[in-house]
Amino acid sequence: MSTISDLRGRLLEELQQDFPLRYRPFQEIGSRCGLSEAETIEDIRAMLSEGLIREISALLDGRRIGYRSTLVALRAEEHQVERLAERINRHPGVSHNYLRNHLYNIWFTLSLPRDQDFAAAVEEIVDDAAADILILPSVRTFKLKVHLRFRGNGDSGGTEEYAGRTGAEARSAAGSGGEQPVNLSSVERFSLAQLEHPLPIIARPWSDIASRLDVPERDFLALVKHLKRQGVIRRIAAVLRHRRVGYGANGMACFNVQESEILAAGNEAASIESVSHCYQRKEYPQWPYSLYTMVHARTREQCNALVQGISRRIGCTDYQLLYSIKEYKKQRIKYFGEQQ
DSSP, rough: OOOOOOOHHHHHHHHHHHOOOSSSSSHHHHHHHHHHHHHHHHHHHHHHHTTTEEEEEEEEGGGTTTTEEEEEEEHHHHHHHHHHHHHHEEEHEEEEEEEESEEEEEEEEEEEETTTTTHHHHHHHTTTOOOOEEEEEEEEEEOOOOOOOSSOOOOOOOOSSOOOHHHHHHHHTTTTSSSOOOOHHHHHHHHHHHTOOOOOOSSSSSHHHHHHSSHHHHHHHHHHHHHHHHSSSEEEEEEEEETTEEEEEEEEEEEOOOOOGGGHHHHHHHHHEEEEEEEEEEOOBOOOEEEEEEEEESSSSHHHHHHHHHHHHOOOOEEEEEEEEEEEOOOOOTGGGGHH
């Protein structure tokens, strides 16, 4: 775990926001932090090298390009866990894969083209290595935006000091483009292939990408803005390594909320700053939990307190809080990698 200086903390907060679609984005980001363009680029390169930043790239909405995703939970015997985790990691549609402290001990996310069946894909991946499987697609997205704080009350200090985001703001963070796929041109597909890979850390990164497309930088930026309006690109931002930047407790709280109360509870949970992800998911008789929230804090004690606060605010005391105890895989899906 690294100690984050105030200046680096401010820069890390800015890098998690949507990147400016300006000719010199690092100049604008640096100006917000009291840094020159050169200092900003140098520090970002250093934090990438030190492993504080995982990557800076575009987060795409898979639904808008013909994909759908699900969370999957498995109950595997201890002697099978490592081998099974390796099998799961090999699937190109798996973005996250964790060992968690529960009988359902392996949790991963899987994205597939819309015409492929989740159950068949999971069965092929698991190959009878798990005693029980839960396929948990999202029914409704309330929030999808990770923004770790390094200053003020946003340090997830275990209190109930929450930012005043409204439910509408939280929902908009999950994307407003709808779920129907967009018909993409070959130029748009190739542009997305460039954007979902790490952004070049140079003064004019958009110019570098535009040159690969053989188009003017201005036209490329207009195309990116168009894809964002369509909801294909959620945002272009940094992904941090949570533990390396001081957030050692990442808990998934699953609440047993009745259908009649799910909208109110989901909007309320999504309004809490410490919650980065908030979904309604499919339920099972042996797993009746419908509302899922991801909470990030520096310690388990702080995370426990935050989840207790969520429980009070949504009026639900029946919940499971699962911690990741090992990360097997975490990366953004590369939907257009073959077009590099």
